[in-house]
Amino acid sequence: MAEYIEIGTWVEIHRIVLPGGQRAPQVPVETQQVPLEMRVKGFLAERSSLGDEVEIVTSAGRRLRGTLTEVNPAYTHSFGSPIPELLTIGREVRTILGETKVGQ
Amino acid sequence: MTAALSYEAVLADRDAIMRDSVGIDYQQYVTGVLAFDYERLLADTGYDIQRTQAVQGRTGVGNTPLIELRHITSLFRSLAAPGKGARIFVKDEAANPSGSFKDRRASLSVCEAQQRGYTGVVAATSGNYGAAVASQAAKAGMRCIIVQEAFDSQGIAQPEIAEKTRACEAYGAEVIRLSVGPELFYVFLCVLKETGYFNASLYTPYSILGIETLGYELAGQVQQQTGRFPDLVLATHAGGGNVTGTARGLRKAGAVDTMVVAASVDLAGLHMASDRDFNRKSFTTGHTGFSIPFTTWPDRTDVPRNAARPLRYIDRFVTVTQGEVFYMTQVLAELEGLERGPAGNTSLAAAFSVAQELDADQIVVIQETEYTGAGKHPLAQLNLAKHMGVEVRRGDPRDNKPGQRIVIPEHPSQIAVVDVDLDHVRRSYVRHALESIQGEQSLSEIDLDFLAAETRSTRAYVEEVLNEWHRTT
Numbered sequence: 272m273a274e275y276i277e278i279g280t281w282v283e284i285h286r287i288v289l290p291g292g293q294r295a296p297q298v299p300v301e302t303q304q305v306p307l308e309m310r311v312k313g314f315l316a317e318r319s320s321l322g323d324e325v326e327i328v329t330s331a332g333r334r335l336r337g338t339l340t341e342v343n344p345a346y347t348h349s350f351g352s353p354i355p356e357l358l359t360i361g362r363e364v365r366t367i368l369g370e371t372k373v374g375q
Numbered sequence: 376m377t378a379a380l381s382y383e384a385v386l387a388d389r390d391a392i393m394r395d396s397v398g399i400d401y402q403q404y405v406t407g408v409l410a411f412d413y414e415r416l417l418a419d420t421g422y423d424i425q426r427t428q429a430v431q432g433r434t435g436v437g438n439t440p441l442i443e444l445r446h447i448t449s450l451f452r453s454l455a456a457p458g459k460g461a462r463i464f465v466k467d468e469a470a471n472p473s474g475s476f477k478d479r480r481a482s483l484s485v486c487e488a489q490q491r492g493y494t495g496v497v498a499a500t501s502g503n504y505g506a507a508v509a510s511q512a513a514k515a516g517m518r519c520i521i522v523q524e525a526f527d528s529q530g531i532a533q534p535e536i537a538e539k540t541r542a543c544e545a546y547g548a549e550v551i552r553l554s555v556g557p558e559l560f561y562v563f564l565c566v567l568k569e570t571g572y573f574n575a576s577l578y579t580p581y582s583i584l585g586i587e588t589l590g591y592e593l594a595g596q597v598q599q600q601t602g603r604f605p606d607l608v609l610a611t612h613a614g615g616g617n618v619t620g621t622a623r624g625l626r627k628a629g630a631v632d633t634m635v636v637a638a639s640v641d642l643a644g645l646h647m648a649s650d651r652d653f654n655r656k657s658f659t660t661g662h663t664g665f666s667i668p669f670t671t672w673p674d675r676t677d678v679p680r681n682a683a684r685p686l687r688y689i690d691r692f693v694t695v696t697q698g699e700v701f702y703m704t705q706v707l708a709e710l711e712g713l714e715r716g717p718a719g720n721t722s723l724a725a726a727f728s729v730a731q732e733l734d735a736d737q738i739v740v741i742q743e744t745e746y747t748g749a750g751k752h753p754l755a756q757l758n759l760a761k762h763m764g765v766e767v768r769r770g771d772p773r774d775n776k777p778g779q780r781i782v783i784p785e786h787p788s789q790i791a792v793v794d795v796d797l798d799h800v801r802r803s804y805v806r807h808a809l810e811s812i813q814g815e816q817s818l819s820e821i822d823l824d825f826l827a828a829e830t831r832s833t834r835a836y837v838e839e840v841l842n843e844w845h846r847t848t
């Protein structure tokens with residue numbers, strides 16, 4: 272049985288704005304084939320389940336409809352692993368500078 | 376967004392929607408077939424430097440520090456010919472409230488929206504400008520909606536844009552995240568039509584006049600610290616606003632002989648509307664994907680006339696590679712103790728090369744930095760690049776190939792700008808201008824003078840390009 276998500280919960284909805292094949296004529300073929308998708312966050316306006324067509328109230332106070340895809344959506348962007356190709360640059364330029372005096 | 380607004384219907388209504396959302400009747404500035412009165416369009420806003428400073432001062436925008444980069448100067452002097460290698464300064468625009476110079480642009484737009492009685496603002500931007508508008512709207516107590524191109528068809532978000540989503544939402548804005556494509560403009564128009572909010576476009580007179588204080592301030596700071604105006608100012612170049620506003624501000628401060636150099640990251644070969652290329656760019660702005668089209672034809676924006684007209688102000692236009700910018704970002708952090716985002720570091724990479732051509736007593740200014748953080752960082756960008764199959768390695772930056780290979784220099788002596796041929800850019804501008812003419816209309820004297828001003832050339836030059844165009848079409 273689907274789990275209910277309570278009214279007022281912070282969620283994200285998803286909607287297809289333009290289906291694949293109905294994109295603007297000037298876009299390249301790989302873009303032409305895929306839909307123009309939209310994702311917006313807001314407060315759930317009605318008790319619903321994931322996958323339902325729902326209404327949200329956005330931070331700007333607008334009411335938007337779409338498919339409920341995420342509850343309390345996370346910010347997952349990060350730094351990730353150190354990049355080996357960058358790690359030694361500081362040491363290298365300090366070595367060059369060691370041969371010249373700063374301020375010259 | 377109302378589903379009933381069809382794509383065709385909304386685009387057909389674009390002129391009316393834009394007129395209602397900016398409160399400027401652009402038609403009154405038309406003076407010819409192509410010509411319009413650019414200076415009057417800007418002057419009629421009533422914002423001179425003093426008034427702009429007063430508006431910006433109320434929200435803590437501007438008056439950012441000017442910092443001399445002594446170690447970087449020493450580094451390239453060790454590579455330059457004897458007596459060569461100008462002093463480099465950077466304007467630390469990351470010190471603005473939302474972390475970039477875009478606060479200057481947003482401040483006048485939001486102030487104007489409020490004075491005109493709008494209750495909210497909308498901006499189409501995936502970059503720092505969104506955070507700036509959201510921050511200014513929060514201070515003004517206005518509603519704010521930001522429309523972003525944010526993720527590809529696999530649902531992979533560009534990390535820098537993901538950070539901008541977070542920042543805008545932190546300031547209380549509604550963020551509409553879209554997948555890749557220029558139809559973002561359709562969604563943007565729908566939102567404007569539905570809400571009746573102000574279009575805080577990057578390209579209105581307000582957005583450009585807001586940057587004049589940057590050029591004005593830095594000219595004064597350099598004079599105070601060194602006793603002279605800067606010899607050369609580098610601005611990272613995308614849509615043209617940064618170059619235009621900075622150059623105008625320099626002139627207003629009296630720094631009329633300062634050379635203005637536009638710098639962009641070279642992304643040749645990548646398509647800006649490509650779902651595939653979207654996450655292989657590693658840069659979201661400050662690149663040739665924007666700067667070339669906007670320099671050769673500025674009026675491709677969300678307002679009828681773009682107030683950013685870079686070709687009027689550029690003395691020189693250079694590109695640097697992705698790898699060179701990542702390299703200099705690391706050097707800035709480790710030699711100068713400044714960890715900053717990619718936008719200003721594009722100019723920094725260019726400055727490192729250009730300053731070696733100047734004499735040691737000359738002054739070069741990089742006119743912006745921007746904040747950095749999760750997503751908006753070389754580590755995030757290079758990790759994504761590797762994930763997308765882009766090769767990342769050390770080597771000769773000339774081997775850099777956007778979308779395929781990011782080559783990080785092995786030695787600072789490998790950093791070298793590539794000049795964009797301004798004659799070619801000017802000819803391309805004139806061609807675009809001629810192609811924009813509807814039906815059979817002949818150009819007047821006013822139009823020819825306008826084209827000369829637009830391309831910073833002469834009537835004779837324009838006539839020669841026109842003749843060539845007529846011969847070949």
